[in-house]
Amino acid sequence: MAGRKPQRRREFGTVRQLPSGRFQVRYWAPDGSRRKAPETFATRGEAQTWLTLTKADIERNHWVDPDAGAVNFETYAMKWIEERGLAATTDELYRRLMRIHILPTFGGLDLDGITAPVVRTWRAERLGVTGATTVAKAYRLLKAVMETAVDDELIRRNPCRIRGAGSERARERPTATVDQVDALANAVGPRWRLMVYLGAYGPLRPEEQAALRRRDVTLEPLTVRVTTAAPELTTGRRVEGDTKSRAGARVIHLPAFLHIEIKRHLDWFAEKEHDGLLFVGERGKPFRRSTFGRRWRRARAAVGLPEDFRFYDLRHTGHTLSTQSGATLKDTMVRAGQSSHRAALIYQHSDDTRQREVAEGIDAKVRAARDREASPRSRGREAR
Numbered sequence: 001m002a003g004r005k006p007q008r009r010r011e012f013g014t015v016r017q018l019p020s021g022r023f024q025v026r027y028w029a030p031d032g033s034r035r036k037a038p039e040t041f042a043t044r045g046e047a048q049t050w051l052t053l054t055k056a057d058i059e060r061n062h063w064v065d066p067d068a069g070a071v072n073f074e075t076y077a078m079k080w081i082e083e084r085g086l087a088a089t090t091d092e093l094y095r096r097l098m099r100i101h102i103l104p105t106f107g108g109l110d111l112d113g114i115t116a117p118v119v120r121t122w123r124a125e126r127l128g129v130t131g132a133t134t135v136a137k138a139y140r141l142l143k144a145v146m147e148t149a150v151d152d153e154l155i156r157r158n159p160c161r162i163r164g165a166g167s168e169r170a171r172e173r174p175t176a177t178v179d180q181v182d183a184l185a186n187a188v189g190p191r192w193r194l195m196v197y198l199g200a201y202g203p204l205r206p207e208e209q210a211a212l213r214r215r216d217v218t219l220e221p222l223t224v225r226v227t228t229a230a231p232e233l234t235t236g237r238r239v240e241g242d243t244k245s246r247a248g249a250r251v252i253h254l255p256a257f258l259h260i261e262i263k264r265h266l267d268w269f270a271e272k273e274h275d276g277l278l279f280v281g282e283r284g285k286p287f288r289r290s291t292f293g294r295r296w297r298r299a300r301a302a303v304g305l306p307e308d309f310r311f312y313d314l315r316h317t318g319h320t321l322s323t324q325s326g327a328t329l330k331d332t333m334v335r336a337g338q339s340s341h342r343a344a345l346i347y348q349h350s351d352d353t354r355q356r357e358v359a360e361g362i363d364a365k366v367r368a369a370r371d372r373e374a375s376p377r378s379r380g381r382e383a384r
Contacts, residue, residue, distance in 0.1 A: 012055050015047045023047040030058055062156075071154055073114060074107040077145045088239040089207075089231045094141055096234075101126060101138040111149050116159045123165060133168045140166040173310075175317040176200070180303055184314075187299035192292060194258075194265040195279060198224065199314035201321075202252050203335070206311055207231035210287040211240055212278040214270050217262060222254045232289040252335060 013027030018040065025037035025047050037054075041047040057063040081094050105122045106114055119142070126135045143160035150158050176184070181200045185193040198204045202224060204212075211230035217223070227249050230240040243249050254262075270278045279287045296311055322335060 013051045015044055015051060017044070025051050025054075027051060027054060030063065070110050070112065071149075073109050073111055073145075074103055076111060076149065076154075077102070077106075080145050080148060087241065088233060092233050093137075097134075097138045097141050101130070101134070102142055106142070111146070111154050114146065114159050116161055119159050120162060123162060136166055136168045173313050173316050174306065174308075175313065175320050176305065176309070177317075178321075180305065181314070181317060183303040184299050184305075187302045188295050191269050191282065192279070192295060194261050195287075195292070196314065197258055197261055198254075199311055200318045201255055201258065203315040203318035204252070205229065205248075205315070206289065206292075208243065208248070209279060210238075210289075214266065214272075214276045214278060215274050217266065217278065219259065219263065222256060222259055222262065224252045224254060226250050226252065230286070236290070238286060238288075250335075 013025060015023055015025055018024050020040075022040040022042060023044050023046070024040050027035055027037075029035045037047070037050055041050065054063065077098060081091065081098070084091075086094065105118075105125075109118075123135060123139060126138065139160065139162070143158065143166060146155070146158045146160055149155050181196065185196040188196055195206075195209055198209055199206065204224065204226065207229040208226050210232070211228040212224065212226075216225045216227070218225075226243060228240055229243045229248065230238055232238050265278070269280070270276060271280055271284075277286055281288065281291060300307070300309055319335070
């Protein structure tokens with residue numbers, strides 16, 4: 001009986017010449033299917049090189065199915081946003097960035113059709129029509145979506161590779177003086193003056209103040225407890241929920257001079273129930289950004305502050321004072337409800353006055369050290 005003929009080992013891939021004269025590569029993919037290279041090659045050597053590199057990628061688990069990236073970007077990106085469980089304001093921001101800045105260019109492309117040159121061209125065009133800060137935010141969002149596509153093995157490499165493109169280089173925000181804060185509080189009216197003081201010396205975000213209730217305030221000791229936030233979306237919808245980050249939930253100790261302001265506000269304007277809102281309008285309705293905004297703009301003009309001075313800039317004012325009073329970076333982070341050093345450093349202002357104080361402090365320390373060093377030598381000369 002003749003011996004059984006040994007089975008021929010299956011080749012990984014083959015190269016063949018087409019009637020056109022170009023060379024085609026076929027190979028076995030990890031899923032067992034027979035695949036063709038996405039392009040043909042001018043020479044047999046080029047085709048063999050591609051086949052060798054593809055085999056190495058498969059053996060090192062670096063191979064990406066070339067058909068996997070044939071997923072529409074808009075479909076993938078909108079699902080990406082839905083699956084994140086974002087806060088209402090962040091969800092609104094991401095959808096706006098998508099609608100205005102990202103989808104007009106990338107919405108009709110597949111994931112594998114978004115290349116580094118396409119991203120560079122898109123960013124350059126965006127910088128020509130809108131602010132650099134907005135472009136940086138849009139770029140970060142695009143990069144995050146594409147990075148998830150890499151993790152999902154839909155594309156081999158993230159095409160967003162522009163160094164520093166996601167960094168915002170916004171100019172340093174202005175601060176107000178103590179006199180200007182007092183003038184703003186007076187100009188905005190009795191019902192809202194405490195909001196100005198808490199914005200500056202709390203320092204609380206407006207959405208945090210909108211969610212404050214009577215139970216969150218204590219007079220002895222003088223504190224405000226922040227547990228939730230109630231931002232108002234551009235649609236006018238008020239969304240009460242968690243603070244901006246976990247660090248946003250905090251107890252803030254207030255300066256003693258605010259005791260009378262808080263006592264008066266509790267007596268005159270806050271809802272009387274234990275769970276009542278701290279800030280309500282003249283008709284007893286919850287705080288609205290649009291209504292307060294009109295008062296804020298009039299007060300700002302009356303005080304003579306520039307039009308780009310925002311309510312949020314009161315936080316910069318308060319933190320400048322706290323750091324000048326000796327607060328550490330960690331103190332600033334806790335007080336601001338910031339979870340990162342980078343965010344907290346925004347408030348570490350150092351103007352000319354502070355620089356003079358620093359120089360005077362160095363001068364005093366050096367003089368004191370020299371005096372201590374000189375004293376023993378003087379006593380030694382006197383003894384001789």
